Amino acid sequence: MRLFNKVAIVGVGLIGGSLALAIKKKRLAVEIVGVSRHKNTLALAKKSGAIDQGSQDLSIIKDADLVILATPVKTILDLARPILKFIRPDSIVCDVGSTKEEIVSKLSNIFPGFVGSHPLAGSEKRGVSNASSGIFKNSLCILTPTDKTDPKALAKIEKLWHQLGVKVLFLNPDIHDKALSLVSHLPHALAFSLAGIIPPKYSKLGANSLKDTTRIAVSDSQLWADIFLSNRKNILESIRLFAKNLSKMQSAIHKKDRKVLIKILEDAKAKRELLG
């Protein structure tokens, strides 16, 4: 079912490229164009069939009825103004950024058809070479409408994700950022902090527990620095909460209080089991 004539994807990386491939696969658009700073990325995206045309110049997005901003958070914020002159007033603009408060607040003032969204897909891998229409399988996309959001644009974006087989959840931008700071940004902060203190001489002793808990520490540094800074208030609060809980465990170990320690571990286990 065709939903759009021309879709423009700005930032043809892991998420942008995968989204293009998924839209192609389901034939939801007549044409997909891509924008990237790198010629190489555009060539790869075209070769893989993700996009029909690519350019390093933003003007290629002209007349798109859907523009998807799929760059890192900071670039989404920086590109909003430059993009404005190429699009029609009735164009739908959405993003896939990991933080929402800052982006939604700025972009809904610039684009009448803006819908904030955050697909919970992706991994520590990067780039269009890792893109695949399958990464959204069984995944969740959070949409963050506000009272400024055009209901028609919102309905169309919801339909897009449904067509891609993705479950859609609505959250206020501030609730999104608070929740994500706990369930995604904090795990990244901890993985980076843990990986950073493992002396190279112990690397060969790294069992599966260490590998799994630090897998995401190879994620892109600039991307994550900007997520932490864009969601600064919430991530600092989440780190504080975590440190408080860790210090409870620390104190139980220090006091050799086996009973309290087991209670802490049992509680954690019960909460982990809810994640499936």
Added chain:
Amino acid sequence: MRLFNKVAIVGVGLIGGSLALAIKKKRLAVEIVGVSRHKNTLALAKKSGAIDQGSQDLSIIKDADLVILATPVKTILDLARPILKFIRPDSIVCDVGSTKEEIVSKLSNIFPGFVGSHPLAGSEKRGVSNASSGIFKNSLCILTPTDKTDPKALAKIEKLWHQLGVKVLFLNPDIHDKALSLVSHLPHALAFSLAGIIPPKYSKLGANSLKDTTRIAVSDSQLWADIFLSNRKNILESIRLFAKNLSKMQSAIHKKDRKVLIKILEDAKAKRELLG
């Protein structure tokens, strides 16, 4: 190649059961007997072919030329004395405990043929029903001999692990406990502390990053409480080191110092890449 006549495995769980299956598969023993507190476990272990005979009574280990203590750390310490009366002076005794200083110090005073060992295999799963000879594939086993260790017993245990296709590494018990507190016990402490603060209402938002970093938080609470308490000094020091590194990141986010933040993330990434 037959290495032992009678092997006794005390604690036929994930590791004990897998070890029995692997020894059977390679035909390294004439007979394997198992001890468990639970009849059910013994029946399962016998049915799966891991053991030839099982009993809830320690006397079944009589005349074993190899006794493997594969229970949780605390039970290894508690069972040492009761086991002594059933074994010959020339029997080899080894354990598979996750901490070594306390165990090696106590057991090498009790058994002339004691060899401390720690196979870095296993997972958050438990029980003989999850046992498989394959869990040692490409794994590492740390042996922790001291100047009290009988060289012949040590050579035979080293040969056993080699025959099972496992790489063997020698470490002093204190170095083992220090290293493992960083590469295994700390990741568990962090996973428990993180899982413990995720509000159930956010469970459905748990992306792969949260799932991976907390997978081990469903590990057995009693087992892990005892590992933390047995390696108390080192795990407290490792938590301190981690908290110090986390507070560096916290401070960079607080000060909006993107440059320092990126440096911290880059350093973590480089160290994570060494883990493979």
